[in-house]
Amino acid sequence: xxxxxxxxxxxxxxxxxxxxxxxxxxxxxxxxxxxxxxxxxxxxxxxxxxxxxxxxxxxxxxxxxxxxxxxxxxxxxxxxxxxxxxxxxxxxxxxxxxxxxxxxxxxxxxxxxxxxxxxxxxxxxxxxxxxxxxxxxxxxxxxxxxxxxxxxxxxxxxxxxxxxxxxxxxxxxxxxxxxxxxxxxxxxxxxxxxxxxxxxxxxxxxxxxxxxxxxxxxxxxxxxxxxxxxxxxxxxxxxxxxxxxxxxxxxxxxxxxxxxxxxxxxxxxxxxxxxxxxxxxxxxxxxxxxxxxxxxxxxxxxxxx
Amino acid sequence: xxxxxxxxxxxxxxxxxxxxxxxxxxxxxxxxxxxxxxxxxxxxxxxxxxxxxxxxxxxxxxxxxxxxxxxxxxxxxxxxxxxxxxxxxxxxxxxxxxxxxxxxxxxxxxxxxxxxxxxxxxxxxxxxxxxxxxxxxxxxxxxxxxxxxxxxxxxxxxxxxxxxxxxxxxxxxxxxxxxxxxxxxxxxxxxxxxxxxxxxxxxxxxxxxxxxxxxxxxxxxxxxxxxxxxxxxxxxxxxxxxxxxxxxxxxxxxxxxxxxxxxxxxxxxxxxxxxxxxxxxxxxxxxxxxxxxxxxxxxxxxxxx
DNA sequence: GCAAACTCACGCGTTTTCGCATGTGTCGGG
DNA sequence: CCCGACACATGCGAAAACGCGTGAGTTTGC
Numbered sequence: 001x002x003x004x005x006x007x008x009x010x011x012x013x014x015x016x017x018x019x020x021x022x023x024x025x026x027x028x029x030x031x032x033x034x035x036x037x038x039x040x041x042x043x044x045x046x047x048x049x050x051x052x053x054x055x056x057x058x059x060x061x062x063x064x065x066x067x068x069x070x071x072x073x074x075x076x077x078x079x080x081x082x083x084x085x086x087x088x089x090x091x092x093x094x095x096x097x098x099x100x101x102x103x104x105x106x107x108x109x110x111x112x113x114x115x116x117x118x119x120x121x122x123x124x125x126x127x128x129x130x131x132x133x134x135x136x137x138x139x140x141x142x143x144x145x146x147x148x149x150x151x152x153x154x155x156x157x158x159x160x161x162x163x164x165x166x167x168x169x170x171x172x173x174x175x176x177x178x179x180x181x182x183x184x185x186x187x188x189x190x191x192x193x194x195x196x197x198x199x200x201x202x203x204x205x206x207x208x209x210x211x212x213x214x215x216x217x218x219x220x221x222x223x224x225x226x227x228x229x230x231x232x233x234x235x236x237x238x239x240x241x242x243x244x245x246x247x248x249x250x251x252x253x254x255x256x257x258x259x260x261x262x263x264x265x266x267x268x269x270x271x272x273x274x275x276x277x278x279x280x281x282x283x284x285x286x287x288x289x290x291x292x293x294x295x296x297x298x299x300x301x302x303x304x305x
Numbered sequence: 306x307x308x309x310x311x312x313x314x315x316x317x318x319x320x321x322x323x324x325x326x327x328x329x330x331x332x333x334x335x336x337x338x339x340x341x342x343x344x345x346x347x348x349x350x351x352x353x354x355x356x357x358x359x360x361x362x363x364x365x366x367x368x369x370x371x372x373x374x375x376x377x378x379x380x381x382x383x384x385x386x387x388x389x390x391x392x393x394x395x396x397x398x399x400x401x402x403x404x405x406x407x408x409x410x411x412x413x414x415x416x417x418x419x420x421x422x423x424x425x426x427x428x429x430x431x432x433x434x435x436x437x438x439x440x441x442x443x444x445x446x447x448x449x450x451x452x453x454x455x456x457x458x459x460x461x462x463x464x465x466x467x468x469x470x471x472x473x474x475x476x477x478x479x480x481x482x483x484x485x486x487x488x489x490x491x492x493x494x495x496x497x498x499x500x501x502x503x504x505x506x507x508x509x510x511x512x513x514x515x516x517x518x519x520x521x522x523x524x525x526x527x528x529x530x531x532x533x534x535x536x537x538x539x540x541x542x543x544x545x546x547x548x549x550x551x552x553x554x555x556x557x558x559x560x561x562x563x564x565x566x567x568x569x570x571x572x573x574x575x576x577x578x579x580x581x582x583x584x585x586x587x588x589x590x591x592x593x594x595x596x597x598x599x600x601x602x603x604x605x606x607x608x609x610x
Numbered sequence: 611g612c613a614a615a616c617t618c619a620c621g622c623g624t625t626t627t628c629g630c631a632t633g634t635g636t637c638g639g640g
Numbered sequence: 641c642c643c644g645a646c647a648c649a650t651g652c653g654a655a656a657a658c659g660c661g662t663g664a665g666t667t668t669g670c
């Protein structure tokens with residue numbers, strides 16, 4: 001095998017500073033987290049180890065990378081330079097992990113999926129459980145959060161999102177169209193049906209602009225009783241009979257104690273997407289989970305419209 | 306110091322494979338050098354260590370990265386993928402070293418300079434020696450090679466090159482214009498001067514196209530006796546009286562036993578440049594060496610034309 | 611105003627990693 | 641044919657790295 005695969009014709013003689021790549025990672029994490037303890041726990045090592053690695057790094061570079069403060073380490077200019085390049089290296093490392101995950105066609109190992117809290121609670125719990133049962137060798141982690149996790153950084157392998165497009169760098173698939181409608185307790189719904197002129201009291205998310213305009217035509221007498229910034233809290237308010245809420249169909253239907261209020265017909269809402277990074281899209285586990293989702297949403301399409 | 310410098314808002318929870326960055330480096334070097342022993346010596350560790358790190362890496366990835374052959378390790382497709390990303394990480398690491406070297410204004414530590422073999426032997430030895438004496442804390446390494454070392458990879462900090470421009474990505478400074486002329490032993494030179502019609506025998510570098518055209522006007526009777534691919538060998542041939550050679554002025558003048566042959570007046574030749582990567586150009590040691598060079602070439606300009 | 615929680619520094623015992631030495635198999639030249 | 645050069649595997653002792661515990665100082669909160 002005399003044929004040497006040479007990615008670089010000449011090999012460098014790097015004089016002086018021969019630094020350890022892992023020490024760079026310690027600097028990066030210390031910059032990110034500010035204290036030795038936090039960086040250490042993020043790295044999965046004791047904080048003293050972080051301190052040692054940073055010391056080694058400073059010795060290798062020849063200049064201090066951090067100022068020692070009473071409540072943490074503050075990065076210096078030189079330290080920021082090091083951290084910047086360490087971050088670039090980390091990007092490459094993450095990219096590698098993605099590509100390996102994408103090539104891995106086995107149905108075992110870890111798989112992390114993120115989805116909106118309430119979508120999981122109301123619909124996805126069942127298909128997720130079925131997937132976990134069907135593939136016991138897959139180490140399935142669900143991150144129920146409304147935050148948009150960074151799929152580029154592989155904070156999750158696959159995301160279920162309520163949005164109009166998969167995003168710039170991601171590959172996606174539209175799982176379902178959605179419609180939204182108005183919901184309230186049966187008591188409240190009956191009262192509104194009985195007297196269209198009565199005042200309709202709304203409970204709304206702070207991001208909404210106000211009562212839906214089409215509803216004002218039939219029920220002009222409307223006011224917003226309460227603004228909330230959390231959907232779970234809104235559901236609770238609606239169940240307590242505080243007012244009428246506007247919800248995607250799946251959520252209103254699956255919430256006990258709420259019925260649809262015929263103020264206005266269901267309106268189009270944001271569709272549900274399944275998105276992933278291109279590199280992992282064709283990976284075995286991601287593919288399998290995605291196909292399970294597609295099957296589920298095909299069978300239960302009417303839940304959402 | 307509650308203000309946390311956050312290069313990334315959320316920190317990734319990288320499930321499964323927690324790989325060591327240094328193990329990636331081992332894979333990269335093993336791909337480059339083909340055998341454990343070669344990779345180990347390039348890394349400055351024992352080859353057993355390389356083997357162990359690669360094993361760890363394969364275990365982490367889950368697929369073999371190399372085929373074990375009787376005469377070395379052959380990289381697999383997955384291994385190539387890993388090595389590619391490791392190489393990208395290495396690029397970042399090298400870039401970091403460059404930037405730190407560029408910020409370092411101290412006149413101590415290592416400095417590597419490359420220059421053509423014969424230019425060092427004929428001219429640069431003196432100013433280089435003076436620099437070394439003037440800056441005893443600088444660990445000066447001279448790489449006398451005709452290869453173009455990769456300044457991007459920091460195979461050298463600074464290069465003295467005979468070329469027409471500094472190159473794409475590099476910063477440069479023209480140290481001297483050069484002229485070339487014809488040289489031979491005094492005996493041979495006299496004979497040519499005595500009989501312009503006699504046959505002029507040339508010794509040439511294989512890269513030359515043949516006897517210089519202007520010389521054919523006055524001495525049409527010319528043949529190339531010998532082609533050589535090495536300048537030191539050409540000098541030897543000329544000193545042995547094998548023929549007339551074409552040399553840059555500095556080289557012909559400084560070679561004992563050779564005199565200029567008045568076949569044709571000196572012609573323009575490729576100038577001498579001092580080039581370095583932009584990141585290190587303003588660094589203390591590079592700057593000092595460069596200034597010494599400029600001073601030397603200003604004082605000895607007439608050696609080259 | 612004082613205790614709890616937080617930060618880091620330092621020292622020690624343990625674990626891990628490393629380098630060396632030895633053994634095996636293969637290839638090529640004398 | 642055998643021997644040396646070169647490839648790797650394996651096992652063991654030394655060295656380096658690591659984690660834990662302790663102690664000092666500072667901020668936070670009751």
